Amino acid sequence: MRMRRAIAAPGDAPISELNTTPLIDVMLVLLIMFILTIPSTSHEVPLDLPQPTPVPPAERTIYRLHIDAAGALSLDGAPLAAAGLPARLRSVAADPGAELHLIADGETAYERFDQVLAAVHRAGVTRLGMDNHRFAGALN
Numbered sequence: 001m002r003m004r005r006a007i008a009a010p011g012d013a014p015i016s017e018l019n020t021t022p023l024i025d026v027m028l029v030l031l032i033m034f035i036l037t038i039p040s041t042s043h044e045v046p047l048d049l050p051q052p053t054p055v056p057p058a059e060r061t062i063y064r065l066h067i068d069a070a071g072a073l074s075l076d077g078a079p080l081a082a083a084g085l086p087a088r089l090r091s092v093a094a095d096p097g098a099e100l101h102l103i104a105d106g107e108t109a110y111e112r113f114d115q116v117l118a119a120v121h122r123a124g125v126t127r128l129g130m131d132n133h134r135f136a137g138a139l140n
Helices: 021-041 084-093 110-124 133-139
Strands: 059-065 073-075 078-080 098-104 129-132
Touching: 021 098, 073 084, 078 084, 084 098, 084 110, 098 110
Parallel strands: 059 098, 098 129
Antiparallel strands: 059 073, 073 078
């Protein structure tokens, strides 16, 4: 069997046209990327933001609920039984100027902290702060 050899004819010149196929592929990829990313950037998340008021806010009453390492509770320094916690939290929730700061010892069991946090939620307390600045030095 004899091999044929391709011989360029003298009239065949190199192709001087630009190959546009890769450019079209890149443009299609960019178009798909834009189609996918534009809806996510224009997506709105509904937030319930407070409306500005011309009057300064009323003075806040701050209640401090402490949980020690053993899980015992105290509200503003006074010992508090676990059975009395829901009633006291409801009275805090009823006060429109009340703010509850929850302070947990670093050794408090997470389960106990979670129970207290669930009781705060069930009582309807809407102004809650986590306060741990007193224990920040113990972590260093």
